[in-house]
Amino acid sequence: MSYGALDASKSVPTQNIMNCIDAGTENCPCYLAVTGDCLVCSRLQGKHYCDCEWHGVCIYNEFIQGNRKVNNPRQDFEAKIVSKKLYKEDLVVYVLDVGKGFAMKAGRPGSYLFVKARGASGFYDIPISVMKSDVEQGYVHLAIKVISTKTKALMQEEEKLLVRGPYRNGIQGLSAILAKRKKETKTLIIAKGIGIAPGILINQALMAKDHIDMIIDTEKISDELVSDYMDDEAQSAIGTIKYMALADEEAEQVMESMMRVKGYDNVILLVSDYYIEKLGALTKRILPSANLAMSNNFHICCGEGLCGSCTVDIPGGKTIKMCKCQFHSKSSL
Ligand code: FES
Structure with missing residues (x-):
């Protein structure tokens, strides 16, 4: 698919046309700061000066003050399956007990979670959009269309699922x-x-x-x-x-x-x-x-800007990680 906002990046620095969805949140600085690949901060890209367009709390300062560590890394946890309703042979809705705090964060539009069956390796992680967040109960509702290996493995679970998130850039x-x-x-x-x-x-x-x-x-x-x-x-x-x-x-x-x-x-x-x-x-x-x-229909595999499965190359030899980037422009198309 062609994004007009990407063509616009020929002539301007990427941070002028896009933001990182996690910048300034409880998950910032992230793994990319540790390796000098922050999408926003020029200091955390290895430069000796600041030329970022970021208007929030200084990410570089947060990183140094935080002992050069990832802030609040998202971790897998077991969520009890409260209900599992089969709407079709290949369409199921899981209601998971994730706790009130998590459900509140997952209620932001565009949120998705990585989900896999217990005991499954990291290869089985699959991003699933949050369909409903019930903060009072501490539940999230996930609709899953069964397509292939990962989703078929999820269908076997009746008691608990492994969940990681929430991620914001859906x-x-x-x-x-x-x-x-x-x-x-x-x-x-x-x-x-x-x-x-x-x-x-x-x-x-x-x-x-x-x-x-x-x-x-x-x-x-x-x-x-x-x-x-x-x-x-x-x-x-x-x-x-x-x-x-x-x-x-x-x-x-x-x-x-x-x-x-x-x-x-x-x-x-x-x-x-x-x-x-x-x-x-x-x-x-x-x-x-x-x-x-x-x-966001890009192939999302890690959600952290690490694996490269969601990247697109843009004019000027730059690479954009679509699991983290949000365009500034009013219309991305
Ligand atoms: S999904 Fe892994 S880098 Fe974007």
């Missing part, structure tokens, strides 16, 4: 949507298949303030799952929910008409790269000033 471009809040912000969420899982979490976080419309393509998932999680509270907070197959000819016309009539401030695309390109272009044509966010 959605690209969400920072702009979360940062600037005005009253009655109008948001459109378009989700296809398992993309509904992060969509439900966004809805949970924004429904108190935003007017939210949703377009849902339930191909490969289950209507029952959607109705279980778009409960009465969520339904009443949402303006319109439309169910449609995005591949249908008339789908684009319906979306175009909704965009023209409602004039959304935000559009969030939780779909495959094919539909991100297609619907991203539609959004930019109809709503050029809207904030656009999209699911």
Whole structure:
């Protein structure tokens, strides 16, 4: 997929076009600071001067004061399976007891966890979007589409899963949507298949303030799952929910008409790269000033900026780690 924000990086330093999602959080400085590969801090990239654009607490100072260690590294822990509901042969929802503090952190839109079966090696870690966070109970709800070895191994577990996280970068471009809040912000969420899982979490976080419309393509998932999680509270907070197959000819016309009539401030695309390109272009044509966010569909393997599976090479020979980077620009496409 082509990102316009990456092309813009030909002429400017990368830190001018993107941030690290973990910068300034409880997980900063991270492993990249230790090896001189911090995505933000020029001192922690081996330079002898500071030219970073970071406006938060100085990462270099935190690193030195913290004895040059990783701050609060994320660790695997066992989470009890509170319930396991099979919606289809290949679609299951686990409710895990992770504790209230963890559930609260995992409630941030775009959060995902690494999950694996007990006793499985690190090769089996799989990133799964948080679908719902229940802070009162200390539970998180994870929808898992069974595809291959890793997800099949997860399906065997009935008592506990090994969990690590939460990680924050499941959605690209969400920072702009979360940062600037005005009253009655109008948001459109378009989700296809398992993309509904992060969509439900966004809805949970924004429904108190935003007017939210949703377009849902339930191909490969289950209507029952959607109705279980778009409960009465969520339904009443949402303006319109439309169910449609995005591949249908008339789908684009319906979306175009909704965009023209409602004039959304935000559009969030939780779909495959094919539909991100297609619907991203539609959004930019109809709503050029809207904030656009999209699911982070890069192959995420460690989530820590270490393994390189999510990297893209950009003009100028730079490499961007998409598990950590958030673009500054209003629209990443
Ligand atoms: S997922 Fe490993 S570097 Fe991004």
